[in-house]
Amino acid sequence: MKRRRALIVLAMLAVLALLSLLLSLAVGSVALSPGAVLAALFGEAGHGLNAGQVGADSMAREVVLNLRLPRALAAFACGGLLALAGALMQVLLRNPLADPYVLGISGGAAVGALAAMLWGVGMGLGLGAAAFVGAMAAMGLVFGLARGDGSWTQTRLLLTGVIIAAGCGAVVALMLSLAPDRQLRGMLFWLMGDAGEAVAPLSALMILLVGLAVAMYFSRELNLLTRGPLLAATLGVNVTRLRLILYFLASLLTAAAVTNIGSVGFVGLVVPHLVRLLLGNDQRLLLPAATLAGATLLTLADTLARSIIAPQQLPVGVLTALIGVPVFLFLLARSPRGGPT
Amino acid sequence: MTAALLETHDLAVSIGGKQVVHNLCLTLAPGERLAILGRNGVGKTTLLHTLAGLRAPEAGEIRLAGDRYDTLGPRCAARLRGLLAQHQGDAFDASVLETVLVGRHPHLSRWDWESAADEHMAHAALAAVGLAELAQRSIHTLSGGERQRVALATLLVQQPRVYLLDEPLAHLDLNHQIAVLQLIARRVHEEHAALVMVLHDVNLAAHFSDQALLLQGDGKHELGTSRTVLDAASLTRLYGYPLREMGDEQNRWLAPEIATPALQNRVADNASGSTALRETPM
Numbered sequence: 001m002k003r004r005r006a007l008i009v010l011a012m013l014a015v016l017a018l019l020s021l022l023l024s025l026a027v028g029s030v031a032l033s034p035g036a037v038l039a040a041l042f043g044e045a046g047h048g049l050n051a052g053q054v055g056a057d058s059m060a061r062e063v064v065l066n067l068r069l070p071r072a073l074a075a076f077a078c079g080g081l082l083a084l085a086g087a088l089m090q091v092l093l094r095n096p097l098a099d100p101y102v103l104g105i106s107g108g109a110a111v112g113a114l115a116a117m118l119w120g121v122g123m124g125l126g127l128g129a130a131a132f133v134g135a136m137a138a139m140g141l142v143f144g145l146a147r148g149d150g151s152w153t154q155t156r157l158l159l160t161g162v163i164i165a166a167g168c169g170a171v172v173a174l175m176l177s178l179a180p181d182r183q184l185r186g187m188l189f190w191l192m193g194d195a196g197e198a199v200a201p202l203s204a205l206m207i208l209l210v211g212l213a214v215a216m217y218f219s220r221e222l223n224l225l226t227r228g229p230l231l232a233a234t235l236g237v238n239v240t241r242l243r244l245i246l247y248f249l250a251s252l253l254t255a256a257a258v259t260n261i262g263s264v265g266f267v268g269l270v271v272p273h274l275v276r277l278l279l280g281n282d283q284r285l286l287l288p289a290a291t292l293a294g295a296t297l298l299t300l301a302d303t304l305a306r307s308i309i310a311p312q313q314l315p316v317g318v319l320t321a322l323i324g325v326p327v328f329l330f331l332l333a334r335s336p337r338g339g340p341t
Numbered sequence: 342m343t344a345a346l347l348e349t350h351d352l353a354v355s356i357g358g359k360q361v362v363h364n365l366c367l368t369l370a371p372g373e374r375l376a377i378l379g380r381n382g383v384g385k386t387t388l389l390h391t392l393a394g395l396r397a398p399e400a401g402e403i404r405l406a407g408d409r410y411d412t413l414g415p416r417c418a419a420r421l422r423g424l425l426a427q428h429q430g431d432a433f434d435a436s437v438l439e440t441v442l443v444g445r446h447p448h449l450s451r452w453d454w455e456s457a458a459d460e461h462m463a464h465a466a467l468a469a470v471g472l473a474e475l476a477q478r479s480i481h482t483l484s485g486g487e488r489q490r491v492a493l494a495t496l497l498v499q500q501p502r503v504y505l506l507d508e509p510l511a512h513l514d515l516n517h518q519i520a521v522l523q524l525i526a527r528r529v530h531e532e533h534a535a536l537v538m539v540l541h542d543v544n545l546a547a548h549f550s551d552q553a554l555l556l557q558g559d560g561k562h563e564l565g566t567s568r569t570v571l572d573a574a575s576l577t578r579l580y581g582y583p584l585r586e587m588g589d590e591q592n593r594w595l596a597p598e599i600a601t602p603a604l605q606n607r608v609a610d611n612a613s614g615s616t617a618l619r620e621t622p623m
Binding site for chain 2: 095224230233236281282284
């Protein structure tokens with residue numbers, strides 16, 4: 001049965017995702033064996049035989065639980081958030097080339113975050129809050145403008161989003177050019193995406209789980225929506241309501257990701273594409289599979305980003321884009337139809 | 342006496358300030374078939390979508406198996422009436438079988454996946470439209486006529502009581518035009534369903550319908566049994582092009598006049614005036 005196949009695929013992807021998390025916890029300046037990672041995660045503190053053993057154990061615990069785990073969870077959650085948001089945006093706009101940032105959410109978040117930095121807010125919760133406020137403002141603005149005359153066409157929504165995103169890009173460039181040199185580096189890192197500064201990995205994970213549950217609740221209706229609003233309405237879908245839910249859900253997921261790790265590129269575009277190419281276009285499989293694949297990809301990319309030229313760190317967004325661009329071009333060249341309609 | 346499947350009472354429909362119909366009182370009993378005819382752009386599709394409950398009428402009411410759309414709700418409505426749309430939106434790829442299974446949506450509960458019975462039904466529908474071989478093909482590789490028949494198969498597995506077809510013969514070759522109409526007519530007869538279809542072929546409309554609705558374009562309409570409404574005079578008036586009736590007692594056929602230069606001049610005059618063609622001796 002189709003359902004059983006879907007469950008098997010998802011189980012395999014879940015195992016891969018867990019392995020990527022494990023790897024991310026093991027790799028670093030202090031390399032740990034998988035056993036040591038598991039012991040640090042689940043073991044009792046101080047059960048070693050001698051003082052030296054206890055010391056090594058507690059050091060491993062410290063590294064895994066306080067340094068690597070928050071960061072790995074942030075990358076994991078945000079990868080899932082971005083891939084899910086991307087898949088949902090593609091359904092909402094009925095355009096396989098849409099990504100989570102196309103409607104200006106990340107632009108709004110960047111304006112918020114950079115303005116906060118200019119204001120003197122350091123890394124941490126304040127910055128996250130500013131980015132979230134910026135993202136929500138962009139979401140509201142696009143929503144209000146796209147619904148201006150009561151209509152709600154995907155072309156109008158897309159155009160409004162693209163224009164707002166362009167406007168945000170200009171404001172970001174303006175702030176970068178006005179910023180004092182000592183703040184510039186932090187700003188650039190925020191823009192490129194950096195899991196090291198994630199403010200609330202656990203809340204991102206919670207948002208991901210809730211968002212995925214909501215998306216799955218509507219997944220068969222989303223299947224209909226990909227085939228056009230008229231067919232969906234004919235088959236009993238409340239299209240207006242579904243689109244509203246989809247818009248706010250995708251926007252909130254994007255905002256949660258961007259607030260935590262900045263505008264990491266290409267996860268939201270390439271992962272849904274890759275999954276669609278391999279597993280087909282049934283949203284009931286595509287949405288959870290893309291979520292898991294996105295989480296895995298970003299976890300791996302972040303592990304690379306902090307270990308490739310350690311102790312120097314690369315912004316993870318650079319790595320995902322470096323992986324994403326060639327993969328995407330390859331898919332596009334391979335596609336028999338030569339691209340989206 | 343069974344209740345009417347589709348009923349309108351003093352229905353008025355308009356789009357963009359243009360009146361499509363007003364005071365339309367229509368009753369379709371089980372097994373009855375209605376053909377809608379009219380020139381391009383008079384609002385045939387708009388009327389069909391209104392009958393499907395997808396847009397609100399300007400005035401009047403529509404009852405589907407006795408209930409209004411707002412009391413039925415979209416899901417119940419989807420089990421009672423199905424629409425074959427003029428265009429199929431295929432932004433994303435899918436197999437033919439998946440596309441047909443979409444029609445089962447209103448019959449499945451939220452967390453259900455399509456069962457083996459649903460797949461069996463989809464294969465049967467594909468066989469009925471002559472596409473059994475193409476079940477695993479991508480919809481992006483189909484020809485226009487094949488895609489149209491896939492859409493029809495999707496409608497068949499939806500199993501509605503009222504079939505609303507918007508130009509069901511578009512892209513079909515002659516053989517499939519007749520086959521599709523016979524298939525639908527048989528379904529409607531066997532399941533005591535009702536059928537409303539927008540057609541441009543006046544002869545097929547006359548043959549495959551019990552009632553005919555002519556939309557004149559100025560909000561006026563003509564509704565009656567096909568036998569009385571679909572005659573040369575009415576259709577000549579409707580299309581602004583002369584038609585001639587031929588045939589014997591058993592069969593009659595309506596054919597457009599052969600276009601001689603003199604006739605073309607008259608048609609051009611007529612089109613600019615948008616009035617009925619004046620009878621002139623040939």
